[in-house]
Amino acid sequence: MKTPKSRSKAVFLGVDGVTWTLLDPFIQKDLLPNFKRLKSRGSTAVLESTYPPSSPPAWTSMFTGVTPGKHRIFDFIKRKPKSYFVEPIFSVDCTVPTLWDYATRAQKQIIALNIPFAYPLSPTHGIITAGLGAPSKDADYAYPQTIKAYIDKHYPDFDIDFEEQSFDLPRDRSRVITKVTKTTENQIRVARDFFVNRKWDLFALVLRSPDVMQHFFLDDTEVMQNVYTQLDQALGWFMDHLDEGTTLIVASDHGFKRVATKFYLNNWLAQAGYLRLKPNAPVTVNAESIEKALIKLGLRRLVWTLKKSPFLEALLKLIPTSSRIALATRADWSKTRLYYMGISNNGLIFINRTDREPEGIVAPTEVYLLYRDVKSKLSALTFSGKKIVDKVIFADDVYTYGSDRSGPDIIVSPSGAFTIEDGLSKADTIFEAETVKIGNHHPHGILGIFNKRQTRLLSQKQYSIYDVTPTILCLLGI
Numbered sequence: 476m477k478t479p480k481s482r483s484k485a486v487f488l489g490v491d492g493v494t495w496t497l498l499d500p501f502i503q504k505d506l507l508p509n510f511k512r513l514k515s516r517g518s519t520a521v522l523e524s525t526y527p528p529s530s531p532p533a534w535t536s537m538f539t540g541v542t543p544g545k546h547r548i549f550d551f552i553k554r555k556p557k558s559y560f561v562e563p564i565f566s567v568d569c570t571v572p573t574l575w576d577y578a579t580r581a582q583k584q585i586i587a588l589n590i591p592f593a594y595p596l597s598p599t600h601g602i603i604t605a606g607l608g609a610p611s612k613d614a615d616y617a618y619p620q621t622i623k624a625y626i627d628k629h630y631p632d633f634d635i636d637f638e639e640q641s642f643d644l645p646r647d648r649s650r651v652i653t654k655v656t657k658t659t660e661n662q663i664r665v666a667r668d669f670f671v672n673r674k675w676d677l678f679a680l681v682l683r684s685p686d687v688m689q690h691f692f693l694d695d696t697e698v699m700q701n702v703y704t705q706l707d708q709a710l711g712w713f714m715d716h717l718d719e720g721t722t723l724i725v726a727s728d729h730g731f732k733r734v735a736t737k738f739y740l741n742n743w744l745a746q747a748g749y750l751r752l753k754p755n756a757p758v759t760v761n762a763e764s765i766e767k768a769l770i771k772l773g774l775r776r777l778v779w780t781l782k783k784s785p786f787l788e789a790l791l792k793l794i795p796t797s798s799r800i801a802l803a804t805r806a807d808w809s810k811t812r813l814y815y816m817g818i819s820n821n822g823l824i825f826i827n828r829t830d831r832e833p834e835g836i837v838a839p840t841e842v843y844l845l846y847r848d849v850k851s852k853l854s855a856l857t858f859s860g861k862k863i864v865d866k867v868i869f870a871d872d873v874y875t876y877g878s879d880r881s882g883p884d885i886i887v888s889p890s891g892a893f894t895i896e897d898g899l900s901k902a903d904t905i906f907e908a909e910t911v912k913i914g915n916h917h918p919h920g921i922l923g924i925f926n927k928r929q930t931r932l933l934s935q936k937q938y939s940i941y942d943v944t945p946t947i948l949c950l951l952g953i
Contacts, residue, residue, distance in 0.1 A: 492686030494730030544874025
């Protein structure tokens with residue numbers, strides 16, 4: 476990736492989950508004129524995401540320039556120390572400096588809006604607002620706090636995210652489309668205001684609408700055209716308002732693909748003898764239904780508080796649940812060697828290690844042999860004549876772990892139209908048709924660079940997500 480000889484200001488537009496394979500059909504029909512302009516007058520490439528291509532590690536890698544093994548964000552959750560229970564991740568769990576930290580140290584004026592996993596916020600030389608990962612807009616989502624007061628007063632319909640945990644599809648179809656569209660519209664309105672009326676050297680905006688809508692509406696051409704058109708119009712506005720000394724970078728944290736079949740990895744691990752489960756009594760209520768009800772009542776912040784509290788562990792011991800969290804109470808750890816624990820279909824397998832887990836049974840000397848064993852079995856697995864798994868990766872090979880081994884040991888990447896399903900299936904089945912969340916993540920995101928000088932800065936067809944922060948820092952002369 477080339478960089479201009481003269482230092483400039485930088486604008487970053489993050490478009491969550493966007494991939495060229497989904498945009499190109501609309502571009503070819505002249506329905507997205509500004510993405511077409513980005514391709515013809517700027518330079519574009521594929522942006523390779525993290526493994527797994529999940530938003531928490533991907534956005535954190537994009538904004539730090541290092542692997543999840545170094546910044547320590549692997550999922551929306553992390554395991555509690557010396558426990559099999561989990562809790563939400565927050566910005567303080569990231570162990571390395573971010574793009575905003577580097578720019579602040581260099582005294583660059585920052586405006587960074589809707590930044591995923593930035594909550595709780597750190598003091599910044601400028602303005603920053605949190606997006607995905609913040610409890611709700613009632614929390615302190617903006618720094619400085621005067622910015623929250625300004626947004627709440629002038630943009631009363633503004634929200635930091637979509638609360639998709641409360642979606643009940645397909646019944647809520649109309650409400651979901653309206654909520655996502657209006658929330659994104661208000662986020663763009665705030666961004667335009669700050670772009671024009673405040674000083675900055677680095678301006679950043681992240682829009683999550685494509686990720687959420689592609690999960691549920693990927694097959695609906697009309698809905699997706701409206702989603703992409705809203706992005707295209709935002710892109711065009713920024714392109715039109717650049718000055719000669721400013722470079723625009725457009726990037727997504729991962730791509731998307733159509734999925735049709737759920738693969739319950741924990742159920743397969745159980746049937747293959749790697750995971751031992753205790754008998755589970757039938758239930759009429761579970762933790763997910765309680766969470767969804769609380770969010771619909773406007774108590775999203777309470778949900779986050781409960782997830783950070785020991786009360787959740789006590790609750791789950793009283794209320795059985797089929798969720799990924801229930802694994803902590805359902806597994807017989809004295810006879811379990813491998814388990815999948817995640818909440819974003821990410822295929823992160825942990826080895827029940829004697830040097831890490833509270834009831835571990837696998838010695839460090841047995842770890843790699845166990846990986847080779849499960850890799851051979853997963854690689855050979857098929858369903859209806861189709862290969863299920865594309866890659867089974869030893870985490871040390873991509874994460875460059877140091878002394879902290881709290882992260883996953885194995886990463887399973889599904890192939891084709893398969894998606895790895897979180898938790899355990901209620902009927903102890905391994906495969907199930909996916910009829911609601913029909914889109915899921917793919918490693919190939921997008922990268923585009925544009926400036927008024929029409930300088931083509933991308934010389935390769937593909938770049939890594941770890942290249943984004945160094946490129947922005949170079950543009951800023953840091």
